[in-house]
Amino acid sequence: MPETKSSRDEILDSIGEGLLTVDKNFKINFFNRAAEQITGFKREEVLNQFCKYVFKCELCESKCPIGLILESGNPLYDFRSNIEIKDGTRKPIKLNAAILKNDSDQPIGGVISFRDLSEIEAIKKDVSYAGNYFGIIGHGKTMQDVFRLIQEISESDATVLIQGESGT
Structure with missing residues (x-):
């Protein structure tokens, strides 16, 4: 039985990590429920927006994770960064990124999964x-x-x- 878009979205929404996809122009075209919880943004607020204008990642201009994987062709693992969330504060994250390809094996965008490191960073500070x-x-x-x-x-x-x- 072929997957429908809604069942695929349901599966991706059940993942505990934030997940988003972008097209080749870096516009967000998928944003799961965990991404909403981590960032405070609703899916409708970020869809079709350029990811760098939404998250204002400190490395967007120099080491954009999607740009790096599109250039190298290799996935990126355990990349640490800070993003701006909806309330304007910065949040530390760890992300993985990979290229999305079409049936002809041509890059059509990228997928990023990310975890909130805020609690871990707070615990590290307390321990120190x-x-x-x-x-x-x-x-x-x-x-x-x-x-x-x-x-x-x-x-x-x-x-x-x-x-x-x-x-x-």
């Missing part, structure tokens, strides 16, 4: 503040504040020297 930060041990409030400051500064390319007495 638990008294030991890259070998620096400190349980006091002052040291926890220093650890938080290090985390904030680490997102910069600037060189920073942190000094203090040992054992105090």
Whole structure:
């Protein structure tokens, strides 16, 4: 029995990862339920929109996942990035991308599956503040504040020297 479009969409909507497809012009032509939950966008809001204008991925211009796979012909696995979600905040994701081809084996677009890394990143931060930060041990409030400051500064390319007495 051949699959109908609606049964295919039902199957893709049951997947726990966000899933979207784009055509060769990078316009979104499928967006599953998990993608809606992760991004806050409804399917109707993103269909036929250019993906870079919807998600404003930090790498859209230089290392677009779909552009990379269309150039190389190879799928992309475990690619980390940050996207802008509907409320305007940035969300860390890990994605996989592959080329979609027609019956003549010609590229017609791409498919991206992605996972929300927000909870994992939050847990990593909590663990890093638990008294030991890259070998620096400190349980006091002052040291926890220093650890938080290090985390904030680490997102910069600037060189920073942190000094203090040992054992105090």
